[in-house]
Amino acid sequence: xxxxxxxxxxxxxxxxxxxxxxxxxxxxxxxxxxxxxxxxxxxxxxxxxxxxxxxxxxxxxxxxxxxxxxxxxxxxxxxxxxxxxxxxxxxxxxxxxxxxxxxxxxxxxxxxxxxxxxxxxxxxxxxxxxxxxxxxxxxxxxxxxxxxxxxxxxxxxxxxxxxxxxxxxxxxxxxxxxxxxxxxxxxxxxxxxxxxxxxxxxxxxxxxxxxxxxxxxxxxxxxxxxxxxxxxxxxxxxxxxxxxxxxxxxxxxxxxxxxxxxxxxxxxxxxxxxxxxxxxxxxxxxxxxxxxxxxxxxxxxxxxxxxxxxxxxxxxxxxxxxxxxxxxxxxxxxxxxxxxxxxxxxxxxxxxxxxxxxxxxxxxxxxxxxxxxxxxxxxxxxxxxxxxxxxxxxxxxxxxxxxxxxxxxxxxxxxxxxxxxxxxxxxxxxxxxxxxxxxxxxxxx
Amino acid sequence: xxxxxxxxxxxxxxxxxxxxxxxxxxxxxxxxxxxxxxxxxxxxxxxxxxxxxxxxxxxxxxxxxxxxxxxxxxxxxxxxxxxxxxxxxxxxxxxxxxxxxxxxxxxxxxxxxxxxxxxxxxxxxxxxxxxxxxxxxxxxxxxxxxxxxxxxxxxxxxxxxxxxxxxxxxxxxxxxxxxxxxxxxxxxxxxxxxxxxxxxxxxxxxxxxxxxxxxxxxxxxxxxxxxxxxxxxxxxxxxxxxxxxxxxxxxxxxxxxx
Numbered sequence: 001x002x003x004x005x006x007x008x009x010x011x012x013x014x015x016x017x018x019x020x021x022x023x024x025x026x027x028x029x030x031x032x033x034x035x036x037x038x039x040x041x042x043x044x045x046x047x048x049x050x051x052x053x054x055x056x057x058x059x060x061x062x063x064x065x066x067x068x069x070x071x072x073x074x075x076x077x078x079x080x081x082x083x084x085x086x087x088x089x090x091x092x093x094x095x096x097x098x099x100x101x102x103x104x105x106x107x108x109x110x111x112x113x114x115x116x117x118x119x120x121x122x123x124x125x126x127x128x129x130x131x132x133x134x135x136x137x138x139x140x141x142x143x144x145x146x147x148x149x150x151x152x153x154x155x156x157x158x159x160x161x162x163x164x165x166x167x168x169x170x171x172x173x174x175x176x177x178x179x180x181x182x183x184x185x186x187x188x189x190x191x192x193x194x195x196x197x198x199x200x201x202x203x204x205x206x207x208x209x210x211x212x213x214x215x216x217x218x219x220x221x222x223x224x225x226x227x228x229x230x231x232x233x234x235x236x237x238x239x240x241x242x243x244x245x246x247x248x249x250x251x252x253x254x255x256x257x258x259x260x261x262x263x264x265x266x267x268x269x270x271x272x273x274x275x276x277x278x279x280x281x282x283x284x285x286x287x288x289x290x291x292x293x294x295x296x297x298x299x300x301x302x303x304x305x306x307x308x309x310x311x312x313x314x315x316x317x318x319x320x321x322x323x324x325x326x327x328x329x330x331x332x333x334x335x336x337x338x339x340x341x342x343x344x345x346x347x348x349x350x351x352x353x354x355x356x357x358x359x360x361x362x363x364x365x366x367x368x369x370x371x372x373x374x375x376x377x378x379x380x381x382x383x384x385x386x387x388x389x390x391x392x393x394x395x396x397x398x399x400x401x402x403x404x405x406x407x408x409x410x411x412x413x414x415x416x417x418x419x420x421x422x423x424x425x426x427x428x429x430x431x432x433x434x435x436x437x438x439x440x441x442x443x444x445x
Numbered sequence: 446x447x448x449x450x451x452x453x454x455x456x457x458x459x460x461x462x463x464x465x466x467x468x469x470x471x472x473x474x475x476x477x478x479x480x481x482x483x484x485x486x487x488x489x490x491x492x493x494x495x496x497x498x499x500x501x502x503x504x505x506x507x508x509x510x511x512x513x514x515x516x517x518x519x520x521x522x523x524x525x526x527x528x529x530x531x532x533x534x535x536x537x538x539x540x541x542x543x544x545x546x547x548x549x550x551x552x553x554x555x556x557x558x559x560x561x562x563x564x565x566x567x568x569x570x571x572x573x574x575x576x577x578x579x580x581x582x583x584x585x586x587x588x589x590x591x592x593x594x595x596x597x598x599x600x601x602x603x604x605x606x607x608x609x610x611x612x613x614x615x616x617x618x619x620x621x622x623x624x625x626x627x628x629x630x631x632x633x634x635x636x637x638x639x640x641x642x643x644x645x646x647x648x649x650x651x652x653x654x655x656x657x658x659x660x661x662x663x664x665x666x667x668x669x670x671x672x673x674x675x676x677x678x679x680x681x682x683x684x685x686x687x688x689x690x691x692x693x694x695x696x697x698x699x700x701x702x703x
Contacts, residue, residue, distance in 0.1 A: 390496075391533050392533050392534075392535055394495060394496065394517060394533075395529065395532070395533035395535070396535070396543075396547075397494075397516070397517040397518040397521070398493050398494070398517050398518075398520075398521050398526070398527050398529075399518075399521055399526075399543075399547040399603060399607065400518055400521035400522040400547050400550045400551050400554070400607065401518055401521075401546060401547055401550055402518050402550070403516075403518065405546070405550070406518075409535075409538055409543070409546065410535065410538070412537065412538065413535055413536050413537030413538040413586070414536070414537060415537065416536070416537030416538070416586075417536060417537055420537070
């Protein structure tokens with residue numbers, strides 16, 4: 001088995017060699033970064049369940065598969081791209097970048113709603129552009145660590161699709177910036193890479209959206225790095241609706257500047273197996289973050305969230321609410337670490353993970369962890385796993401609502417706590433609909 | 446409308462109702478009074494079909510049908526409504542959403558057209574006047590963060606929307622200040638017609654100043670210890686419940702301490 005996996009790793013290595021051979025532009029720091037990352041991946045390989053951080057999530061099926069890095073758009077689409085997919089965030093009709101099987105589709109993208117100074121660019125172009133290479137060089141791969149995570153190493157080695165988003169000092173972007181990644185082809189490995197850099201006192205909303213052709217089997221493994229300078233504000237939504245046969249292994253790494261504000265919600269509906277590592281580092285005073293999420297899985301889906309919120313400086317505030325709804329034989333993992341370092345006095349950290357099990361065969365492993373080294377802090381955390389409340393159910397029944405419908409309504413209500421805080425109407429309504437459809441409830445939101 | 450015959454019921458093997466018989470006709474208001482632990486709330490829950498309570502003997506006929514065979518939601522669609530002593534909070538589900546769903550489930554059951562959100566909004570606005578509730582309550586989650594009085598008003602709002610044939614109000618007066626009591630009672634009075642019936646379960650006479658029953662039944666140790674007209678409630682107010690404990694035919698040794 002070990003040898004077999006080694007060979008699979010080699011196939012990525014061979015693809016990498018072939019790719020490096022085709023690059024005509026010399027970019028020494030970037031080439032070195034890619035080389036280092038590939039080297040590291042060869043050393044690390046894919047994670048194994050023997051590693052503590054991957055104990056509950058077995059990625060052997062990814063390692064065994066012959067996914068081919070999606071480098072050229074010689075796609076064999078499983079189905080035609082649905083236009084409603086592209087228009088799924090109408091607020092972003094003129095502020096979106098659409099990637100299909102790894103390649104930017106300029107015909108589907110539009111940026112006219114963005115202020116002139118704002119940059120939303122295909123990563124490849126950005127890296128080749130002198131004006132932005134400084135930003136890229138300073139921040140790319142500085143937040144998402146490829147030394148410990150094999151998937152991040154692989155993404156870093158192959159990073160060729162994705163976007164650079166740059167919001168200059170003081171600019172407020174009204175239109176949400178929509179990054180849509182569609183996987184249309186089978187057996188491809190997609191490695192989207194996004195760098196979001198928001199300068200001092202800027203403000204923006206970003207939607208990161210993943211979709212796939214129905215029942216297609218592929219790997220999407222994105223890495224998103226977010227850097228907020230002093231006083232910057234970002235609302236960041238991630239909606240993962242990959243095909244139910246797909247694999248989605250993602251890392252989001254966030255660095256928060258002084259008095260910056262980062263509000264993120266991750267919605268997980270899709271993929272056979274998904275893993276999301278989100279790391280928020282608060283290395284400057286006065287930053288505040290909301291790191292929320294909802295996973296709704298059924299059948300034999302597996303959804304794993306590993307979250308790290310790292311309070312390194314005083315007077316930072318973090319809020320975390322993750323909710324899970326599990327049906328069928330699905331399985332979820334929530335591992336949430338909150339670190340409060342020695343000098344992070346006056347930290348205010350609140351973490352909650354709540355899970356609702358709709359079937360006896362569903363299972364969740366939840367582990368909120370709080371490590372506090374400072375003494376003047378306000379911290380609380382908690383986790384709960386439960387079923388539909390019988391008193392609530394009876395109450396609805398006494399109003400003439402059939403027990404099945406009542407269960408759906410209560411499940412919908414459970415999800416609402418996370419969905420209701422989403423400020424983008426279209427996303428919120430779609431999520432409402434998805435939850436209701438999933439629950440087969442005859443309700444209109 | 447409702448005929449309870451020699452009803453025995455309990456929870457977790459403890460018998461609480463020990464032979465209740467009661468007949469309620471259209472247009473009537475009945476008060477069920479009694480000390481704590483006498484079984485009056487149990488009677489309300491048994492009528493609503495609470496799954497934790499078991500009926501061990503006797504029968505309950507509602508419009509000639511065996512009520513005990515119906516599931517709680519079927520009873521509700523057939524026109525039985527229970528206002529809860531402690532209304533349940535339903536996070537994430539708005540009052541309007543919940544009420545429309547319940548309303549439409551009933552309409553469907555009766556073979557009537559369902560109302561769309563806009564039509565229902567108008568109806569809700571009209572019915573909300575009964576308990577002087579404003580629109581802000583409709584978008585809030587059911588009972589979540591409501592004060593005690595608001596929760597009870599919300600119960601009566603649900604009654605106003607669902608228009609039950611038989612409403613069982615379980616301690617609807619408990620925890621209400623005088624203004625809220627006036628509003629809640631006023632709502633019930635507006636909703637009571639010659640074609641429906643109300644059963645008020647209450648510990649205190651106070652509520653009966655506002656909603657005047659034709660019949661008062663006093664429970665003690667799971668039985669009806671005394672029955673009469675509205676003046677019986679006043680008598681209880683003066684004498685308390687203690688004198689009932691000495692009432693004959695109770696064999697409940699050890700029961701009714703207090």
